[in-house]
Amino acid sequence: MPPGPLPDALQLTFPMTTPDSAVFPTHIIAVPPTGARRRHALFAVHADWVQLHCATPPPLPPAPFIELGYRSAALPVVVCALPSPETFHALRTFLYNKDVDEVSDYLTPLNRMWATSFRLADMQAAMIHGVWRNACFLGMIEPEIYKAISEAWKEVYAVRQDFIRRGSG
Structure with a gap:
């Protein structure tokens, strides 16, 4: 268009x-x-x-x-x-297939490349925050999506804390 x-x-x-x-x-x-x-x-x-x-x-x-x-x-x-247009496709996909594992893989990819630098971990945290903002904006009522967001946030937060502890943040 x-x-x-x-x-x-x-x-x-x-x-x-x-x-x-x-x-x-x-x-x-x-x-x-x-x-x-x-x-x-x-x-x-x-x-x-x-x-x-x-x-x-x-x-x-x-x-x-x-x-x-x-x-x-x-x-x-x-x-x-939407507050985070670039992350909407994750929620739209979840709306249709209800595959929380797919959303989890999007939020914290298994290759964990995002865990190799503080900057990449920060970018992953921003993406997770974007999905959460969109979910709140739309009033998503699926507890599974918020659980996936929470688990992803814990994982990224732990990686970021580890970088800070090691002095590489």
């Missing part, structure tokens, strides 16, 4: 291989650009799913009616100024 003002709706075409029983997305969440990013980040979502798992989702207009057999729909675009 070219830079500039956002349209009220975006036409989405679904693959012909999609079964008729598929539940198509109902809205496009547009996260405003930050930093060097000049375009909105766009995420297709299902209103019911977002409203089921978030206490304070952005206001969503009525979803379009998609007739059985149609493979295209104009989905309403909803701007949502």
Whole structure:
């Protein structure tokens, strides 16, 4: 999508291989650009799913009616100024697959490269904080996500404390 003002709706075409029983997305969440990013980040979502798992989702207009057999729909675009746009995909992924291990791996990757320097550990802490800020902003009501955030924070905090103790922070 070219830079500039956002349209009220975006036409989405679904693959012909999609079964008729598929539940198509109902809205496009547009996260405003930050930093060097000049375009909105766009995420297709299902209103019911977002409203089921978030206490304070952005206001969503009525979803379009998609007739059985149609493979295209104009989905309403909803701007949502998240506190940490760059980490939203972790929460969106969790909303859909409920795989807390995947979120944990995102928050504290197993390769632990982030644990090799204080600066990288700080960057990992900022990412964890971003996921937490987004979860709070959206009012996510899933205890598993907050447990994963808490465990990741403990791990990064311990690494940072170790750097400080060794005098390499």
